[in-house]
Amino acid sequence: MSDPASLMRERVQLYKDAARHKKTSRVLNVANMWNWIVYDSGYKLSEALFDYGKMEDALFKFQEKYQFDYYNDYGIRNPLRVQSALGHTDYIVNDEANALNIQDINYMEPEDYDDILENYFKFLWTKYMPRKYPQANSSESKAMMLNACQEFAQFGQYVGNINQQFVVKYGVPPALGFGTPAFVVFYEILFNFIRGIRGLSIDIRQRPEKVKAVCDALRTVSIGPGPTFAAFKAASQHGTDMNRGPDLFMVFLGHTILSKKQFEVYYWPYLKEVFDFTEQYDKILHIFAEGENSRLYDFYKEAPKGHVVIHLEMDDMFRAKKELGDTVCLCGGMPVDLLYHGTRQENIDYAKRLIDELAADGGFMFSQNKMVSYPNDCKAENLKAVNDFVRGYTL
Amino acid sequence: MTEQTLFTYPEGWNELLAALDFLPEEQRNGFLQGLLQTLLF
Secondary structure (H helix, E strand, O other), rough: OOHHHHHHHHHHHHHHHHOOHHHHHHHHEOEEEEEHHHHHOOOOHHHHHHHHHHHHHHHHHHHHHHOOOOOOOOOOOOOHHHHHHHOOOOOOEOOOOEEEEEEOOOOOOOOOOHHHHHHHHHHHHHHHHHOOOOOHHOHHHHHHHHHHHHHHHHHHHHHHHHHHHHHHHHOOOOOOOOOOOOOEEEHHHHHHHHHHHHHHHHHHHHOOOOOHHHHHOOOOEOOOOOHHHHHHHHHHOOOOOOOOOOOOOEEHHHHHHHHHHHHHHHHHEEEEEHHHHHHHHHOEEEEEOOOHHHHHHHHOOOOOOEEEEEEEEOOOOHHHHHOOOOOOOOEEEEHHHHHOOOOOOHHHHHHHHHHHHHHHOOOOOEEEEEOOOHHHHHOHHHHHHHHHHHHHOOO | OOOOOOOOOOHHHHHHHHHHHOHHHHHHHHHHHHHHHOOOO
16 A cells, blocks of 8 residues: 555544554654654755745655645644745744744733733733734834735745645645644734744733633634634534545644643633544544643543543653543554654654554554654654554554 | 734734635635634644
8 A cells, every 4th residue: 555545535534543542553753743854854944934845845756755634734834935025923943953933922911801801802902913023013114014915915826735745646634733623722923923932921810800811702713724623613514524634723832831620710711622522523633732741631631532542742641541542542652752862762662662652452553752853852763764664563 | 103913813814804805705714713723834
């Protein structure tokens, strides 16, 4: 089975079966590979991030070399061209270190919670935009916004095209993160993009009722362009989509600063709504949960069995399997430290242990334990050896 | 005197919508909302 259409069908079915906790013939290999793809291609980060042709070339070469089954991202996560049309981006591109750095941001004042409640897009337009893009807050704003609109349209074409190309050329389904309807609870928007880590940390202590009010009002929204979760749900039909792995995707990052009690307030009610939707509509949700999550397992155990896959970034996967494995399909496990510092054989041995102990009765997808970004996150020869092993290892 | 910018609501918002003549009218509001969601990143 090697033609793209057959591979596509096999990969989709394997995803569904693993998520449903069915025993599969082999384990899927999910690429948690990010800027390291560009590093491995020989392009500078600044070249690939601003040239869709170069990003596409890097991705195609990468897939031909390593043959992953799924990707979290196809160079979509950082749309720097769109932002740069307005004269600013929060990201700092460091070609020497192959690093994309970001500092904590804050484009919101405490009194703005009421404005967000009144009209979120009005807040973004009248307050967020002038603060984040001061160069565009001038007599040139219309020309700059029209330029950003053109860049946004081109970005949309790139997103559609790269997802389609992976299906057609390689039989790899649309990206889990940015080729699938993707959502975050609104707390994440505040944390990552509007209020920032410091500002939000203060607010959940000094004005928790304001934070809770906007979280209750906005609930769960799209990452990037797209409908709210409520609108997505309203347009959904029963049954899982056989043209992709998961039906919807969520990413958790801001949960890393929350206690269990705070998670219950600012996160859980909205996550529970998504869990309930997956069961009611027979959908599959893929969660990328950054950081270490074990204090939140009591919530994750509430996931409806056969409907939720969680990619745990820094967790002890063997412990997670014991505590969550009855309900949640786990994804992850391969340590990037080993991928860089270990020998070829040490890497293969660890990959075998992960599959033997976590996938024997289904409910596991193989992946890297962290977002592989920097040169020291991985060695090409180790990644190639691990992927060759995982692809050929039958259960 | 402050410069006139587009970031007023609904005047500036509607002015930009009117300028998006490469899109059907009924798609312009969703397009602009999608752009703002992308500019958050």
